[in-house]
Amino acid sequence: GAVVSQHPSRVICKSGTSVKIECRSLDFQATTMFWYRQFPKKSLMLMATSNEGSKATYEQGVEKDKFLINHASLTLSTLTVTSAHPEDSSFYICSAREAYQETQYFGPGTRLLVL
Amino acid sequence: AQSVSQHNHHVILSEAASLELGCNYSYGGTVNLFWYVQYPGQHLQLLLKYFSGDPLVKGIKGFEAEFIKSKFSFNLRKPSVQWSDTAEYFCAVKRRNSGNTPLVFGKGTRLSVIA
Numbered sequence: 001g002a003v004v005s006q007h008p009s010r011v012i013c014k015s016g017t018s019v020k021i022e023c024r025s026l027d028f029q030a031t032t033m034f035w036y037r038q039f040p041k042k043s044l045m046l047m048a049t050s051n052e053g054s055k056a057t058y059e060q061g062v063e064k065d066k067f068l069i070n071h072a073s074l075t076l077s078t079l080t081v082t083s084a085h086p087e088d089s090s091f092y093i094c095s096a097r098e099a100y101q102e103t104q105y106f107g108p109g110t111r112l113l114v115l
Numbered sequence: 116a117q118s119v120s121q122h123n124h125h126v127i128l129s130e131a132a133s134l135e136l137g138c139n140y141s142y143g144g145t146v147n148l149f150w151y152v153q154y155p156g157q158h159l160q161l162l163l164k165y166f167s168g169d170p171l172v173k174g175i176k177g178f179e180a181e182f183i184k185s186k187f188s189f190n191l192r193k194p195s196v197q198w199s200d201t202a203e204y205f206c207a208v209k210r211r212n213s214g215n216t217p218l219v220f221g222k223g224t225r226l227s228v229i230a
Contacts, residue, residue: 043222044159044205095218102209105161
């Protein structure tokens with residue numbers, strides 16, 4: 001099956017710093033990537049959808065200036081949490097889909113802890 | 116807008132018991148349906164999917180799901196669970212051929228299998 005990787009798997013940072021999370025599709029070209037946030041014992045909350053070479057589409061309530069998403073190539077998307085605060089601590093998961101395919105494949109997630 | 120309901124928040128079963136997890140969706144059009152599993156500390160993995168054809172779909176690890184169009188349901192079943200099936204299970208739906216629209220997830224059902 002298709003493989004999606006994320007880096008780093010875990011990051012701890014100080015409040016006010018920015019953190020970049022990378023999401024890569026390893027064996028397919030991901031024309032569309034999705035970023036989710038998962039709270040403890042809760043479902044996945046979609047943050048944004050990004051298409052390669054285009055601006056991301058953010059879900060209602062998600063600050064686009066805080067969560068910067070770049071999808072510059074067919075195998076890489078990045079999520080940058082700018083000026084992170086403790087309330088941004090969460091599990092961030094990316095997902096990727098190939099063109100004209102319906103199945104989404106998920107990365108292993110990145111646990112962010114902001115002190 | 117589509118929505119997905121998973122009625123059971125937490126299910127506790129003994130090993131060898133049979134499992135059925137409910138999933139209902141609300142959308143009048145044609146949909147693709149998915150079940151994902153998230154084992155403790157791991158990423159979401161695709162268990163099975165239904166796009167068309169035989170409404171009884173078989174997935175990995177002995178799981179199956181049945182699409183009942185009249186009931187807008189896609190329940191997940193396994194005849195005999197094992198301790199290793201302890202995980203969080205997510206039902207998801209996507210409008211068929213809707214381009215870049217993301218999966219819509221249910222809130223998840225936590226399955227705990229006890230010896």
